[in-house]
């Protein structure tokens with residue numbers, strides 16, 4: 001018999017194999033990222049394979065949303081396949097397994113479509129009725145058009161243990177007798193996940209399968225399939241699960257949008273920060289830093305740094321994002337060149353209803369970047385740069401500590417005079433206003449607070465002189481006059 005799957009490639013080949021039955025889950029994104037890191041660290045090949053043979057559950061929207069999520073992450077892959085385009089190979093291999101006597105037809109109607117992913121464990125352990133059908137009887141019923149599923153004939157009564165060394169969980173072993181006769185083909189002729197996945201892994205010469213720990217028990221079945229295909233089994237590494245603070249596996253049904261990659265994108269995470277965060281869930285680099293660039297992560301990444309314990313994603317109803325993710329994002333925002341950050345901020349300003357020029361955004365970006373953690377924080381932090389009218393604020397904010405409305409009014413009137421003639425650049429504004437404070441015999445803080453609130457509408461705002469320089473005299477002076485009017489109204 002010719003070899004179905006000739007010798008594997010010499011450099012590592014890994015695959016990410018999402019099933020398009022929902023959006024890109026953060027757990028899947030982490031699997032993708034760790035596969036990518038393994039491939040790139042080892043100068044190997046990254047394969048993207050869409051596991052789309054479950055026609056009832058696949059949707060185009062899900063395919064789109066997975067690609068959208070992956071594109072946002074910005075990590076490239078080298079080869080791309082769809083299982084639905086490889087059905088002929090799956091069937092051919094199923095037939096080869098059947099021809100070797102390693103599978104049997106199961107005509108049981110109630111279970112003919114069961115792919116054994118959801119069925120009760122052990123239901124098919126000793127499926128003697130169908131397993132022991134004679135070949136003649138089986139052929140006769142198949143020829144008569146009776147529907148059947150094809151099941152793997154797991155060795156029975158042999159004491160044989162199925163073993164593999166997991167790259168994360170170490171030595172694994174299970175008695176073949178404890179593995180049920182799982183389905184390879186469903187009664188509609190479609191391959192099950194087990195069959196399609198192993199055939200494609202063999203055909204695409206996947207050398208390392210890196211996937212979620214929830215697939216670890218499937219691996220025993222997969223070893224049997226690789227053996228039946230006379231293909232060398234890849235190496236396996238299973239990744240610890242991502243869990244919620246209460247220990248429950250992260251799921252859309254239970255936890256809602258916090259498990260979707262697009263939620264992070266839309267809130268204004270940078271992909272590099274999100275990648276940094278996800279990598280640290282279950283992987284510890286051999287250094288003592290958490291903030292890592294993609295290049296650093298790639299250089300440091302090895303599977304033996306992956307931990308076995310489930311990784312907790314911290315979030316609450318009120319705060320959907322893990323504080324560590326937010327902190328990392330703030331760090332990555334600050335590490336970005338201003339032009340790049342400006343470009344990333346623009347859509348968030350637009351979304352908030354502001355339409356500043358790129359020049360304006362480039363000027364504002366350095367002033368707010370220390371003050372934002374997510375890109376979406378930028379619009380509320382910078383609104384006063386873009387609005388022609390300041391939103392209403394409490395005039396009491398204008399009054400400096402240990403001062404009163406009269407003092408605030410005096411400060412602003414003096415500022416108005418000074419600003420009428422001062423050049424609007426950082427240095428000139430600073431020296432003019434410091435001199436003004438001295439002339440009024442005030443501390444700088446008492447001088448600057450009323451001006452800051454008059455210009456920005458709040459006390460907590462970016463550096464004053466830079467802000468005024470960006471806004472210019474034509475915006476600042478009227479705002480100062482308005483503030484004086486507000487104080488007058490208080491009196």
Ligand code: GLU
Nearest residue numbers: 017018019051197211215
């Ligand atoms: N399509 C499977 C999933 O999304 C792939 C599992 C695997 O990597 O073998 O869970």
